[in-house]
Amino acid sequence: MTALRWQGVIFSAMALLVALVSLPVGAVAGPATLLLLAGLILLLGVPHGAFDPLFAQRLHALSGLRDWCLFTLAYTVPALLVALLWQTAPGLFLGGFLLLSLLHFSGDPEAGSSFFFRLVYGGLVIVLPALLHTDEVARLFGMLAGQEAAATLAGWLHVLSWPWLLATWMAILSSLRTRSQAALEMLAVAVLAVAASPLVAFTVFFCAMHGARHLLRTLAHAGPVAARSVVRFAVLPMLAVAVLFAAAFWFWRDVALEERLIRLIFIGLAALTVPHMALIERVRFGGRW
Template sequence: MTALRWQGLFFSAIALLVALASLPVGATVGSAMLLLLVGLIVVLGVPHGAFDPLFAQRLHALAGLRDWSLFTLAYLLPALLVLLLWQRAPGYFLGGFLLISLAHFSGDPEAGSGVFFRVLYGGLMIVLPACLHVDEVARLFGMLADPADAATLAGWLHLASWPWLVATFFVVLWTARQRWQAALEMLAVAVLAIAASPLVAFTVFFCGMHGARHFLRSLAYAGPGAARSGLRYAVLPMVAVALLLAGALWIWRDVALEERLVRLIFIGLAALTVPHMALIERVRFGSRW
C-alpha cells in the first residue's frame, strides 16, 4: 500500500473519531483551544506550501539571484493584492476566498477522480459546516467581513448544504463500488465537517488531509533527495511567512484575541493560497501531480 493510501486511511480514522467526540453538536471553541488550533495550522498545515520554491525551480529552471528575486516578487505580489482586497472589499474577499479554497481542495482526491467528484469534495469543508453550525459560521465570517454580509453568505451556504449533503451521500455510495478508499475519504470529510465545530473541522482537514497529502505528493514529484532539497529551498519562505504572521499579530494588537487569530488563519491563508495555486495547479493540470 502506498504512502498516500496510508495517509488517507489515517486521516479518515482521525476525522471520524473527532466527529464522534464532537457529539452532541453545539460545543464552541474557547480561547485556549483556538490557540492550539492556530498552532497546529501554522506548524502542520502551512509548511506544505514551503515546497513552492522547489516547484518553481523545476518548472522555470530558476538559477541565480536575478531569477530568484523575480520569483519572490511574482510570488508576493498576488499575496499583497489579496490583502489589499480584504481591506478595501472584505465581502468580495470572503466570497473569493471560499471559491478558490473549493477549487484548491478539489485537487486532494486520487488521480482519476471525475470533475463532479472533485468539485463536490472540494466544497465539503466550505459548505457542509453551515448545515448544523450556521450561527458559528456567520460569527466567524463576521470577523473577516461586514457582519451583515457574513450572515447573508452563511445563510446561502446553509441553504446549499442540504442538497450538497444529499449529493455527497449518493456519490459516496456510487464510488464505493469501485474506489472504496476515495469514498471513505469523502465520507470522513463530510462527517467531520457536519459534526465538529467549524474551526476544529477545518484544522483536522487542513493538517491531516490537505497539507499531509500535498507534502507526500511533493516528495514524489521532486524525486530522490527531495526532502533535503525541499528543506534547503523552504528555509527562507518559512522564515518570511513567520515574519509576516508576527507582523500581522502586531498590526492587529488592539483587536480581540479570538478575532485576531481567526484573521491570522484565514486572511493569511488566503494571501498565501493564490500564489501557491498558481504553481500547484499548473503541475496538477500538466498530469505531473
C-alpha cells in the same frame, strides 16, 4: 499499501474519531482551543506551501539571483493584493477565498476521480459546516467580512448544504466499488464537517488531509532530490511567513485575541493561496501530481 493510502486511512480514522467526540460538545471554541487550533494550522498546515520554490524551479528552471528575485516578487505581489482586497472589499474577499479554497481542495482526491467527485469533495469543508453550525459560521465570517455580509453568506451556505449533502452521498455511492479509498475519505470529511465545530473541522482537514497529502505528493514529485534538499527549499519561505504572521499579529494588537487569530489564519491563508495555486494547479493539470 502506498504512503498516500496510509495517509488517507489514518486521516479518515482521525476525522471520524474527532467527529464522534465533537457530537456532545458545543460548537463555539474558547480562547485556549482557538490558540491551539491556530498553532496547529500554522505549524502543520501552512508548511506544505513552503515547498512552492521547488515547483517554481522545476516549472521555470530558476537558477540565478535574478530569477529568484523575480519569483519572490511574482509570489509576493498577488498575496499583497489579496490583503488589499480584504481591506477594501471584505465581502468580496471572503466569497472569493471560499471559492478558491473549494477549487484547491478538489485536487486532494486520487488521480482519475471524476469532475463531479472532485467538485463535491472540494466543497465539503466549505459548505457542510453551515448545515448544523450556521450561527457559528456567521460569527467567524463576521470577523473577516462584517456581520451583514457574513450572515448573508452563511445563510446561502446553509441553504446549499442540503443539496450538497445529497450530492455527497451520490458521489460516495458512485465511487464505492471502483474507488473505495476515495469514498472513505469523502465520507470522513463529510462527517467531520457536519459534526465538529467549523474551526475544528477545518483544522483537522487542512492539517491531516490537505497539508499532509500535499507534502507526500511533493516528496514523490521531487524524485531523485534528497529529502534534506527538499527541506532546504522550505526553510526560507517558512521563516518569511513566520515573520509576516508575527508582524500582522502585532499590527492588530488592539483587536480582540479571538478576532486577531481568525484574521491571522484566514487572511494569511487567502493571501498565500493565490500564488500557491498558480504553481500547484499547473503541476496538477499538467498531469504531474
